[in-house]
Amino acid sequence: MSYENAFHWIIDFLEQESVPYMIMGGLAAYAYGSDRELYDVDLYLPQSALKRVTDFGEQFKTFGPARYRDEFWDIEGTQFIISGVKVEITTDDNCRFFSEKDSMWIELEIDFDSTVTKNIFGREVEVMKLEDLLSYKKQLARDVDLDDVSRLEEVIR
Numbered sequence: 001m002s003y004e005n006a007f008h009w010i011i012d013f014l015e016q017e018s019v020p021y022m023i024m025g026g027l028a029a030y031a032y033g034s035d036r037e038l039y040d041v042d043l044y045l046p047q048s049a050l051k052r053v054t055d056f057g058e059q060f061k062t063f064g065p066a067r068y069r070d071e072f073w074d075i076e077g078t079q080f081i082i083s084g085v086k087v088e089i090t091t092d093d094n095c096r097f098f099s100e101k102d103s104m105w106i107e108l109e110i111d112f113d114s115t116v117t118k119n120i121f122g123r124e125v126e127v128m129k130l131e132d133l134l135s136y137k138k139q140l141a142r143d144v145d146l147d148d149v150s151r152l153e154e155v156i157r
Contacts, residue, residue: 003027004121006041006085011125013056019049020112023120023127024090029137029148031118031127033155036147040086044110044128047076047093054078057087064089072098072140074105100141108136130156 007027014021023031025042045053054065057080064078074097077090092110099106115126134152137145 002083003038003041003085006080006082006087007121008123009082010041010043010053010057010080010087010089011123013053014043014045014049017049017052017056019045019053021045021126022110022112022115023118023125024133025088026144026148027120028128028133029152031120031125032130032133032152034148034151036144036151039144040088042088042090044090044092044095044112046112047091050076050078050089050091053089057082060087062086072142074098097136097140099139101139106136106139 022044023042024044025040026036026038027041029036030038050065054061060080060082062079062081065076067076075090075095076093077088079089080087095108095110096105097108114129116129117124118127130152134149137149
C-alpha cells in the first residue's frame, strides 16, 4: 500500500482546484510526529467542493457522496481507494462525532483558516491544529485515538 500515492493523488487535485482542506485523523497525528501505522488518509473539505472531488475520483469511489453514520461518526462525505489505501473525505456540513468521554454527540466546528502548515511526505500541507486534534481524539476516545494522544503527548514533552 502506498499512503504517499494516495496522499499526493488527492492533494494534487485539491490544490489544482484551489479547494480548501484540512488533514485530520491519523495522518494529522503522523504530521506531528506520531509513529503509529497509518490506516487511511482523512481530510475535511467544504461541502461546496464535495461534488467536484467525487466527480474527479469517480472510478476509485467506494462510498458516497452521502451521509454516513455509525456509533462514532455522523458525517457527510465520500471515500476512495487509491493504491490500496482509503482516502476518506468528510465535509464541514453538520460533522459530528460521539464523545465516549462525555456520552454525547459533539458538533465539530471546521475552520479552514485555522490550519497549521506541516510537511507530510515532502509536501507542505494544511493540517488540523495540534490542540484541536488532541481535543477531539481525547473526546472520541476509541483505542486508536487514545493511542494517538499518548504518542503525541510523548512527542511534545
